[in-house]
Amino acid sequence: MKTIGIIGGGQLGLMLAQEARRLGLRTVALDPAADAPAFAACDGRIVAAYDDAAALEELCRQSDAVTYEFENVPGEVLVPLVEKYNIPQGFRPLYDSQDRLREKENARACGFATPDYAAVDDERSLREAAARLGYPCVLKTRTLGYDGHGQAVLRSDSDLAKALPLLAVPCILEAFVDFDFEASLVMVCDGVRTITFPIGRNVHRDGILDLCFVPAEGLAPGLEERMRQTGERFMQACGYTGILAVELFVKGDRFWFNEMAPRPHNSGHWTLEGCTTNQYRELARFLAGMPLEEPRLAAPTVMKNILGRDLDAARRLAAQTHEGVYVHLYGKRESRPLRKMGHVTFVGCDAAEYAARWAERFA
């Protein structure tokens, strides 16, 4: 019986562990928090920091294949382990995604369009970049940003002053893309073949993913196929294997790379019920050396993220019965207004029905 090691014990690790279990695989997770959600679904539990080299090595020793659900595992720790143990995704996609500047340069080099950008390190380079890119533009820290943290939208010269605190660390200034919507490409590659999950439309709120609508209605003809092809060529060009989620800006019949994450993605939660196979199962299959299964949309599906502020509404929903409505709660003990506490999948539901029937519950 094979064992999958997971660096990180959040909800992504939890759902990966559950799907791995169904396939008869054991799991062990490493997380700094003793009450990490994934621990409840894993056979083995290692409570340790992400930069604890001895603990990470212990995870590798216990595992036949190791993956990560947390982006910021330091290379100093991971690279030596990649050489000794089976970590089939390697460090490269983490390295490429840990710095927004490197991430965009890599995306361009490997086939994606990106918004214009410039590295900025101080007020002078910020002013020069803003003059070149024009307003509005977005200043982002190059590392450790997530869910809108470490970002500032600049609409005019007068916004420059308030953005200066971000420049305590290296930043990137990005041209603002007046996109119609955001979409995600969630792909799994076994080295030869890449599968891509059906593409949805993502809606953010307060910088955090709020809703996914699958399929993305109103896509320009042929656009989904072009996105998939670009994604698959990108995986090949980068030599990535395993899972990768790429967030795209979409406008008309064009799309731009925004950012990527080499792990299961929030915008792929819906695949658990709305698709013939799901992102966690296919990652587990990849890790166990099983062939990948081509996913197919089972029915139009909406995913609603449940942050702490939505938790009461989600509990009320769970305390009712609605066919095709699946409330997932991650078992986190402490709720905060913007903490991801769960999600709800509405299978057989499209954007219009969601708006008419469900949206007001989370208003």
Place this chain on the structure above:
Amino acid sequence: MKTIGIIGGGQLGLMLAQEARRLGLRTVALDPAADAPAFAACDGRIVAAYDDAAALEELCRQSDAVTYEFENVPGEVLVPLVEKYNIPQGFRPLYDSQDRLREKENARACGFATPDYAAVDDERSLREAAARLGYPCVLKTRTLGYDGHGQAVLRSDSDLAKALPLLAVPCILEAFVDFDFEASLVMVCDGVRTITFPIGRNVHRDGILDLCFVPAEGLAPGLEERMRQTGERFMQACGYTGILAVELFVKGDRFWFNEMAPRPHNSGHWTLEGCTTNQYRELARFLAGMPLEEPRLAAPTVMKNILGRDLDAARRLAAQTHEGVYVHLYGKRESRPLRKMGHVTFVGCDAAEYAARWAERFA
């Protein structure tokens, strides 16, 4: 966050724990085996015998609601706990099912037809009963039988001698019903309302459930509805709440109670993918005090049990990709030819397609 306690840590507990987790519930299981499958999916683990009163009380103390996935919890231990803790199914359905004679008397008293039967304790009462019921008939131990263990089919007087060893314990002799097929009623009752999962056709092999085909094709008109109504009235008449599976013999437009189990049932595994809600989720909802959701068949579905002898075939199947085919392995370390190691759900598949496409893999 509520905690569900589960007496027993087999695959039924594993799948219950996984579904409870999705609903945001914690779980703790008690099982004598340190490597019980459910432990991998539970927050808490108590390794103890089923008759260890102190350990069972500890399980109850840690839980907001307690259920069982193992039938033979002794009443001496459970009854005092039912009085002190929230064990909403109580001891009654276990008591009623732990003795085949009591089980059948209760079934008749509460609305089901049963095959003719007689209690037999010795050779004389066996001969008298066989003379009355006629051949063929089936001798079964009254307690602790499962999956065909503790049974003998008697086809003539000459079989009586070889059946005598069973009479070391109290037995029941049952008239043989020349049924067309077996079916299961899986029901969950919240005290007021009973939901019933779609009824399938069960096929046994070597006394162990081998296949379920849902829906049960060729049912006589109105029969499924009569089965459901009889089942619901039975739940009410017995005052049962929680989950109950009743195995039925079906012939033409008639059906007879065979046996029952107040826990999730092997013949309900298919509901995980083939139904809009599943037996584990609805049991968890009941235990957490949530209302029950009416289940609906999503697509024709076939469930194949994976015993040890089928394990290689199941692993080969898992190592391929077939849309709608879900291989579940329970993570048991030790495989034996007749041990339940997993199951496979074929969604969007009927009996003819199963026979043509899949059956030979498990021949």
